[in-house]
Amino acid sequence: MTGHLTTEYLVIGAGPAGLQMAHHLQRGGQEYLVLDEGSAPGGFFSRYPRHRQMISNNKRYSGSSDPEFNLRVDWNSLLSDDPDLLFTRYSESYFPQADDFVRYLADFATKLRLRLKSGRRVTRVSRDQDGFSVTDDHGDTYLAQRVIVATGVSLPNVPDIPGIELADQYATVSVDPDDFTDQRVLIIGKGNAALETADNLIASAAVIHVAGPNPLRLAWHSHFVGHLRAVNNNFLDTYLLKAQNAVLNVGIERIAKTEAGYEVDFRFTRGVRPIAYDRVIACTGFRFDAGPFDESCRPALAINDRFPELTGAYESANVEGLYFAGTLTQQLDYRNSTNGFIHGFRYGVRALHRTLQERHHGVPWPQQEVVPRTEDLAAAILDRINRSSGLWQQFGILADVLVVTGSGPARYYEEVPVRQLGTRGFADTDDVFAVTLEYGPTPENKVPFDGTILHASEGADFHPVIRHYRAGDLVATCHLASDLENDWRRPDAHVVPLEDFLKSSVAEHATR
Template structure:
């Protein structure tokens, strides 16, 4: 039996990113992967081979941290030694480039990965015992599962779902669909990616699910439908045979060489209709594997088994010392931020390692000393909001924290975790970047605040910095820096408004401290 303190399951982007930070701290770890190389999921997915993760090479800046705001594929490094753009410069790159990049990343940093190790069982007594298909056994004090989604989310609630061809198994040669009638189940990006791929060949494509279609540009959630995949919406509304349907499917029945599919429409006064198709494709997504959890490792799950139940520190809610990295941590910000995607979970991996170092290695959360003054806090915040990638890529979820009395600035920490972690501190500020809320149905027609209304930042609709004051874990005030078209928060008026806010907070803190130190004065104040 081979023993390591930390064992990571999966050598995809999350496993490698976690390994990189563990190695940087000199900790004992091993990564196990079933494949012969890194990034096996990207060898097959997405099946149509175009990634929709933005790879914006030209930003007008040579600031590495700023550029990560527009680089959705690179993993985080301290030396900036390898970037995804070294392998592909297309705005929407090829999936093969991700495979090359991940293997290049592993090689450059000489990460400790053992391939051809398909994990078949993880059980726990006092430590984790990890068994592989080849018969190897590993022991770990802390297990980190970075295996992602590996099981198809088939529409098993539909009578006759066995006639459905899953996304993983579909024929992707467009000519094989010439003049065919095609039903695509699902309304996520994989469904529309598939429909776009076949739109010029199929006679008719219907995309169906009971859920209302949501657009990423409207919700600001990148898991909703992206514009790069929505050409078929034009064809639908401009009357070119293809269509989108809000409906429940009750059953699918094979009739000769075709399939009769019965729909119960959501917005047609109870109408039920049966339509014939030549093929039915399922693009209903994936969920977490459920066949590797052994005795003592029966993981609680959420969203019908799609995700594990997690604490704010990425630890299983019911299995101590079992942590998750990568896509599965999206359960903590599901459909709100970006932890389901590389440009989001790379920061979760970094935070996870800091959490592990604090929990098991006796380390403190990394931070920088800052003079305890409103002016110095202002400068630190302004510097970060103008270039930090974590706050930008994980809006409302990741934060920076200013410990006011201690004069310490802490970066790249999940906000809710931070609020709880520092709840014993008398005063601290949590810095995030967030979108506002519009009552308008069309975000492109929303009335925006005048750029000179520096003290009305709370009315901003687009992504903008938010600073919240906490006293012993309870929020007491907040300040919004007004949105800016080019995300430039260096205007002297913006800076002055922030410094004024922080000064007021610090004065109140000083007065409170004085009263606490002088009980008689405090009592007199109360009597007055």
């Protein structure tokens, strides 16, 4: 050991989540340090995606000059008060290059003077009654009251298939199409990495099969941006229009090496069939690396051990004081919302910091007072849902919370994690309204591009939802109508129905 450093917060990882957390800790006046194994921030994005085109929207023009509203369509910028630190200034491409994002992260860390120690790989994390002890590969030890892990999912998620070790991995396989000329290629997996890889080989490979046991999911149908995006689905044309390629919904029983290449056994509905390939590539995602944590603070895992198991406060379910930020928090909304992506977890990180401020520093959750007349309550809600980027991006996960008490002004809290509503200690006499933006249930036969219904309530389209709680119980729910341009200010469809809903609730409160 060459030395040690004591700090209040130790952040592990200097990707977008780690830098976002560092910025909030710095603004909040907390003592912190960020450790990262790379020579510069954003090491993951210096390697991935392999073909370098990101699928996070970089929409530079929205028709609005409101910076809060503009973050609805800017999926790459981190949250700060510096207007120059917007990613829209770094690339003109709607789907930008990953190298531009790496450059942006470096500037974010430098311009905000974040406290970052690079080239330090964490090798061990332990905990005792005094806090955490973190050791790096230089032998230095860091003592911290709390640890925030923002390393992302750094290990390949390898499926349990006999012979899978024979396959090339997405992380290391060649991205030169000429290396696959006239070859038969199997790609295991059906996510964006798999289809990105397939698309890269369309012009050079003889046959490409994309296979996995579960049906392929399209983001435009599921509303989950991690499902297959249109930018990666050119390959589907080559299958459906008979160009010797295929998407197979099959289980894989075995991968075996042969003199000519590989033989893969697939389980079809009528039995097992072997198919020969020249190359096999596994594009099966990533998982969290819990290796550095010893038994004193090893976090419980969830979802086939791919992610840490968390509370609604982004804290490990079994290790007090161990928090997680960024894509590692997607256990909270797995394949439903946006905690796994920059445009979602930037708000999750802010919510985590506000939680820490409340718990450990006596700083209350940001709130405003509102006159408890129904017109004022409705106006406060409508103003937020028509410009908020946090509610928009973290749909169904973050809620604005309006608390109406027996006397005095109402209190309006912004972007509270829905999972924290039951633990915030509202009085039994309070009327609590949770305001979210959500998609409704998607019918199996819904046409994704059906624009014939401009205003509908409780449908599959994006719309505001206001839930009324009393003493922790759900009393009533109001679904405001969806709108073609997501402008929820129509008197007949939005203002009057919301005022009527609030009026009935507040009037009932007054008579109790």
